[in-house]
Amino acid sequence: MPTDAHDLRHHGDAEVRDDGAALVDLAVNVRAGTPPPWLREVIAGSLGGLAAYPDGRRAREAVAARHGVGAERVLLTAGAAEAFVLLARALKVCRPVVVHPQFTEPEAALRDAGHTVGRVLLRAEDGFRLDPAAVPEDADLVVIGNPTNPTSVLHPAADVAGLARPGRTLVVDEAFMDAVPGEREALAGRTDVPGLVVLRSLTKTWGLAGLRVGYVLAHPETVAELARAQPLWPVCTPALTAAEACVAPRALAEAAHAAHRVAADRAHLVAGLARIAGVRVVEPAAGPFVLVRLPRAAAVRRRLRDLGFAVRRGDTFPGLGEDWLRLAVRDRATTDAFLHALETAATPGGDPAGRSAG
Template identity: 70%
Template sequence: MRTESAERAKAVPVPPDAGARRRSPELRHDLRHHGDAELRDAGADLVDLAVNVRAGTPPAWLRERIATSLGSLAAYPDGRAARRAVAARHGLPEECVLLTAGAAEAFVLLARALPVAADDAERPVVVHPQFTEPEAALRDAGHEVRRVVLSERDGFRLDPGLVPEGARAVVVGNPTNPTSVLHPAPVLRALARPGRTLVVDEAFVDAVPGERESLAARVTELPGTTVVLRSLTKTWGLAGLRVGYVLSDPVTVARLERHQPLWPVSSPALVAAEACCAPAALAEAERAARQTAADRAYLTGRLAEFGTLRRATPDPRASFVLVRHPDGAVLRERLRAEGIAVRRGDTFPGLDGRWLRMAVRDRATTDRLVRALARLGVR
């Protein structure tokens, strides 16, 4: 039964062609804008609160492993060892793992592999606000997309009743970028059903202590098809290396693999994937997640000193927080003039120019942000 939350959500059909993108007010969001754009052509050394990559990474031991791999560049990449390591890390058979050039490639593979809906009721659903590449990839592959836009009044929390019953594919982030909401695993499992592909983007779940609410170990157990996407970018600082992976059932993995080019992941990226799945690396990631939780608590506590800054959720769980300010767009530019870059929110469907995303950093960086806000007269 649909709850009151369902009445607040919007299910918006999105035409895939560029002309429709220009015409429709529902498509005013720039789905190709990402946090790194806040730092380009800055003309100054900005404090980076716009990109959700852990500061001080990659660690020295990982840089050394990658550097050592450069001696093998004459050989074609061999992903078998990395695939075994990822499978062992999640307790899955190797056939359930597909290595990709970052999670972004996985979205493209999924969009190409999914059959185009036969009627409107079967259109793929993207739950917003969230990372925009899944919708962009679906549209580019010729799909018409239905948006389910979560409400600020509900703290951007997901009610499974919001998703149309006939949707053949559903994409949701957990924890969600940019809202920092961690959806309970039972809520996500409620979306799984025969004939549906449930895609859960877990790019930030390794920033959650214990990786709570992850579906990674259950991808072969739920009804229908479950696909979990992971990235090594955020915790390990490997955005420039492009490495991630897909977890799903063997049939789905094989279908996605057929859409990949030969040797899609470089040898250094494969070495990094294997290294980051080692027990010592997983222990380091867990320590980093706990430190992030402490730093996030400090950040939210300091931001609470400013009554005009409203958090999207009272309980953020990712390595960033989403805040709203009445003049958010102006505040972003003024912070930039103060040497601090934050991520604009108006490129995410469901948000507007009042919203800003801020990466969690150490306490000294947070204090610098707070001093800048005070100088700018934020109350």
């Protein structure tokens, strides 16, 4: 597959912004109804300190305590996306490999930094589950998501950790792990896996995409190397305040409750999708989204827009084609309305705008 066959810079927000239409958003994986009021108040309370330069020490220590590691193992970043850029620019690697289908920013950042990137394509017929033997032994940087965007597959922690090798950096994107009940299969906080770099985002569960905040957990030497590649004061004061608040016990309890609610809402969505002819869901799904395959998916996506719903196209992910869509999990009322629209859109001749099904 040519490395330029997919638009690696296309993301779910483009599905909502395309034409300015007022669409129900099932394209972006940020939890609906966020940030919660208490978090907005905390962030607003930080604005009085904007005259001072940001000081990330308290937030860094709070993140470290949340994962039971020393603060020297934590790097705060302007979202997980910045971490991918830092890794691509700061680490001296010769053969980076990205396990696909997954979030495309890691490969885009590596290519922009001048690297030639290898791809390991997981197969639909295997449920997109990780085959550790498919990763080349000489890869000195391996990137994998867990749970993986867009497949919603949760790989066993032992399989992911088993990718570690002497001289290899193993990057695990756990941006959606806090949406998994109990964070089972998480590697965050592990210090026994050589070369492990775990990325976390506070964007998805807390609705902070516009604030940009995330963090890296890694060996202190790796953290120091990445920090040297950062600009001064990379994370703003409101984002630092949010990071500290989102790893506090109260917030962790709220996130755990939300993870169970998302799991129940996802089961409702999957059950509804199973009743629509021609729709196949990648299961078991573990994230706050599901990946589906259906005939004429591109046309169905256009019809859904006419019916007021935005979904994420799948063909920009390496390893997927035009017959794939990613659907964010929403509350049951929204899901029921969407399922009705999808059934209409997936029926040949059911286009409300009168277009053909081709």
